[in-house]
Amino acid sequence: MTSFSFNRVGAICQRHFYVLRRSWPRLVEMAYWPTMQMVIWGFLSQFLASNSSYIAGAFGVLISGVMLWDVLFRGQLGFSLSFIEELWSRNLANLYCSPLTPLEHIVALVAMSFVRAVIGVVPAMLLAIPFYDFSIFTLGVPLLAFFFNLLFMGCALGLMVTAMILRYGLAAENMAWFLVFFLAPFSCAYYPMTSLPGWAQVFALALPSTHVFEGMRAVLFHGTFLWHHFFLATGLNAFLCLIGIGAYLVSFARARRMGLLLQVGE
Amino acid sequence: MNAAPTIVRVEQLEKHFGTVKAVDGVSFTVEAGRTVALLGGNGAGKTTTISMLLGLLVPSAGRISLFDHDIARHRYKVLGRMNFSSPYVDLPHRLSARENLIIFAKLYGIKDVAGRIKEMAKVLDLDGLLDRRTGSLSAGQKTRVALAKALLNRPELLLLDEPTASLDPDTADWVRRYLQNYQRDQGAAILLASHNMGEVERLADEVLILRKGRIVDKGTPDDLIYRFGRQTLEEVFLDIARDRRVGDAAGSTGTVP
DSSP states (O other): OOOOOOOHHHHHHHHHHHHHHHHHOOOOOHHHHHHHHHHHHHHHHHHTTTTTTTHHHHHHHHHHHHHHHHHHHHHHHOOOOOOOOHHHHTTTHHHHHTTOOOOHHHHHHHHHHEEEEEOOOOOOOHHHHHHSSGGGGOHHHHHHHHHHHHHHHHHHHHHHHHHHHHHHGGGGHHHHHHHHHHHHHTTTTSSGGGGGGGHHHHHTTOOHHHHHHHHHHHHHSSOOOHHHHHHHHHHHHHHHHHHHHHHHHHHHHHHHHHTHHOOOOO | OOOEEEEEEEEEEEEEEEEEEEEEEEEEEEEEOOOOEOOOOOTTHHHOOOOOOOOOOOOOEEEEEEEEEEEHHHHHHHHEEEEETTTTSOOTTTHHHHHHHHHHHHTTTOOOHHHHHHHHEEEHOOOOTSSSSSGGGGGGHHHHHHHHHHTTTOOSSEESSSTTTTHHHHHHHHHHHHHHHHHHHHHOOOEEEOOOOOHHHHSSSSSEEEEEEEEEEEHHHHHHOOOOOOOOHHHHHHHTTTTTTTTTTGGGOOOOO
């Protein structure tokens, strides 16, 4: 096995930077939806703040949920779309007959997921300051813990989506758009987990995102960082990432058996 | 004088897709400085064979050794010493030719990226194309950029799948001449898959004629033409494709050698 090369990881990232650099509509689109979400939910939060004791308890609880939810969504989408772009451009065979290893490719996609999440979410986070006099950055260091846990969960889901695409071709592309929304009701971004029925709470507890949002509310309402939620989120993420990597490698091996690396498409 | 080292050694290679045998017991070698052509119609197994050599496809049976490494276990030891070009694979259209070459130069671990691209641009006449989007280039220009990508790492083994498909005769002639020069200068081994007889006659030292995944005849282009009693390789190919033995005066068996 060849040694891991950060130069090759950088080359793949550079390939995606080239695309982003000259495609301003993409950059605008990446920031547009999180910003619109922030605006809509921000005004709703303002209204509810005077009509709901829950929201009044911490004005930023809804808007923080919205912005951090977008970290998960953009992270997953950033990972999946960076992979799908290689299929759209029929470039996958070129990449995989170079010395690029699947692990290096995955690391590059994680890096691009981070970049795309930052481009998408940070403008909304900054705009919330003049709009509502609310800064998510007041969460402090815990914000980094929440951000990276959601980003890695997004990457783990992205790995599973790309594994499906390697298995079923671009017919599975829509998974990139709806998989994360299937998890939305159980992730409890906007309400406490105790709002869910009992059976759903069991499922919710198995998601890293639920622990992130519970932790976020603890910081906003009580100013307390709940370490057990952090460790559970991190542990579950490590488990999900391992499953994702495994799924990707299994699909990659199958694609090599079936000849799909040259043919994968619609 | 020492014999040229064997770069490619393929033994009893098979690839099955369900009940279909796409490649069925193929064996051959390619030595440094030589060009071997896989000649056959659509579905003969040319692209499948090349894909297995690249490691993009796992054989069902048989063994592939490249640079004396079994690629089933040591694929990543040899990938940096080879490269390929195929009309079935594209470079990202939204990137400029230069950006694509930079990416692949880095993937292949080339030290002086800018210098190597400048060198390739000069020999492949890419100077006016480097900063244009790859998607905006003509088929011939794209082929030259793809060739530049395939030669960036000065491969000792070059795998070419229909390298002049969709090119006009002038551009195709230019590409063939360039490949001949590259091989002469670098001593590279070339494995060429094509159904262009003129190309094979001109470039190949040895021709392997594939049909339904099997090698049904092989030899130098002149040898095949002589044995089949024909004027051109195309006529030989048609004889084999249509199961005719009209030119079999010199005793070709027409079976797997």
